[in-house]
Amino acid sequence: MKTLDLQEIRKQLDGIDREMVALFETRMELCRKVAEYKIGTGKPVYDGEREQQKIDAVTGMVEGEFLKQAVKELFTQMMTISRNYQYKQMAESGFQTEHTFKPVKNLALAGARVVYQGVEGAYSHGAALKYFGPEASLYHVATWDDAMKEVEEGRADYAVLPIENSSAGAVTDNYDLLMKYHNYIAAETFLTVNHALLGLPNARTEDIRTVFSHPQALMQCSEFLNANRQWKQISVENTAVAAKKVLEEGDPSQAAVASEIAGELYGLKVLSSSINHNKNNTTRFIILTKEAVYREDAQKISLSFELPHKSGSLYNILSNFIYNGVNMFMIESRPIPGRNWEYRFFVDIEGNLSHASVQNALKGISEEGRNMRILGNY
Ligand SMILES: O=C(O)C(=O)C[C@]1(C(=O)O)C=C[C@@H](O)C=C1
Numbered sequence: 043m044k045t046l047d048l049q050e051i052r053k054q055l056d057g058i059d060r061e062m063v064a065l066f067e068t069r070m071e072l073c074r075k076v077a078e079y080k081i082g083t084g085k086p087v088y089d090g091e092r093e094q095q096k097i098d099a100v101t102g103m104v105e106g107e108f109l110k111q112a113v114k115e116l117f118t119q120m121m122t123i124s125r126n127y128q129y130k131q132m133a134e135s136g137f138q139t140e141h142t143f144k145p146v147k148n149l150a151l152a153g154a155r156v157v158y159q160g161v162e163g164a165y166s167h168g169a170a171l172k173y174f175g176p177e178a179s180l181y182h183v184a185t186w187d188d189a190m191k192e193v194e195e196g197r198a199d200y201a202v203l204p205i206e207n208s209s210a211g212a213v214t215d216n217y218d219l220l221m222k223y224h225n226y227i228a229a230e231t232f233l234t235v236n237h238a239l240l241g242l243p244n245a246r247t248e249d250i251r252t253v254f255s256h257p258q259a260l261m262q263c264s265e266f267l268n269a270n271r272q273w274k275q276i277s278v279e280n281t282a283v284a285a286k287k288v289l290e291e292g293d294p295s296q297a298a299v300a301s302e303i304a305g306e307l308y309g310l311k312v313l314s315s316s317i318n319h320n321k322n323n324t325t326r327f328i329i330l331t332k333e334a335v336y337r338e339d340a341q342k343i344s345l346s347f348e349l350p351h352k353s354g355s356l357y358n359i360l361s362n363f364i365y366n367g368v369n370m371f372m373i374e375s376r377p378i379p380g381r382n383w384e385y386r387f388f389v390d391i392e393g394n395l396s397h398a399s400v401q402n403a404l405k406g407i408s409e410e411g412r413n414m415r416i417l418g419n420y
Pocket residue numbers: 073076087088089090092093096120121122124125
């Protein structure tokens with residue numbers, strides 16, 4: 043058989059692609075009519091059963107594993123594009139993603155009651171002071187769970203919770219609390235975290251035997267601490283609790299990893315300052331409230347959703363962002379309690395709930411994923 047030259051093959055490919063584009067256009071035109079029907083009847087865009095039938099049908103039309111997989115991917119993508127086209131039409135016809143959030147010019151901060159976890163001098167206290175200023179009425183509770191409860195039950199207007207650290211990563215317990223309670227993220231604030239090794243006024247570094255701190259802080263200072271193998275590292279609720287413990291137990295062989303401010307507050311001496319290895323060590327705190335409000339100029343949305351344990355489910359759901367031009371900042375997953383190997387995803391995207399592109403993306407995710415929740419726009 044005579045081999046075709048490259049020019050000739052490309053000419054044939056061009057012809058096939060022209061036909062494919064024309065057919066694709068016709069397919070999309072039909073999908074537009076489907077959307078009109080669905081808008082008229084209130085049917086959801088996503089029909090998982092129909093999509094599965096389609097995949098089974100088209101993969102049955104080709105031979106061999108490679109082509110079956112290729113055709114499956116091709117049609118999965120085409121149907122995703124089709125869905126996003128339909129969501130876009132829905133938005134244009136005035137259909138809105140259902141949410142209860144109300145836009146506000148500014149958050150109501152005057153006279154706010156603000157709760158944080160820990161004791162005075164904890165980093166959460168620092169973050170609360172940074173966001174609300176020294177005039178706000180701040181108080182503290184023992185656990186993060188308690189702080190969320192204070193807001194949900196109306197005793198506090200806002201709670202300040204750490205959610206992510208630039209070196210140790212997500213504060214996973216607080217992601218779980220976002221699910222347990224129905225509070226919303228109204229704002230965020232960043233605090234540069236600098237840990238010091240603190241001891242009693244008569245302590246000497248060479249006599250230290252035990253070091254107390256929050257596990258995240260111990261992790262953030264692991265290079266410094268692990269260079270002193272003889273020190274026993276003990277986790278406590280937070281860094282300020284560690285400082286308080288060292289003061290109260292009065293044992294000069296004990297030290298705490300906490301902020302220098304906590305050291306001053308509890309009358310401890312700085313044995314070593316800035317012992318965290320990442321000198322830009324920053325923690326992101328979220329400000330939670332019971333009211334589903336968002337500032338008109340909010341630029342970031344946090345949401346959560348669940349996905350079945352199925353090949354490609356995350357890839358497919360994320361296409362809702364891609365086809366709507368929505369930028370994703372962060373993704374985090376947490377196991378769903380009681381459902382082994384199934385995950386809940388937490389995603390931060392750029393945008394505002396009033397944007398059509400965001401509404402389209404959220405509409406797709408709420409239909410295709412399970413239990414989507416908008417956690418806040420801030
Ligand atoms: O048949 C439909 O209901 C469509 O909306 C069309 C289509 C497709 O592109 O084939 C798109 C989305 C649905 O989830 C199923 C199929």
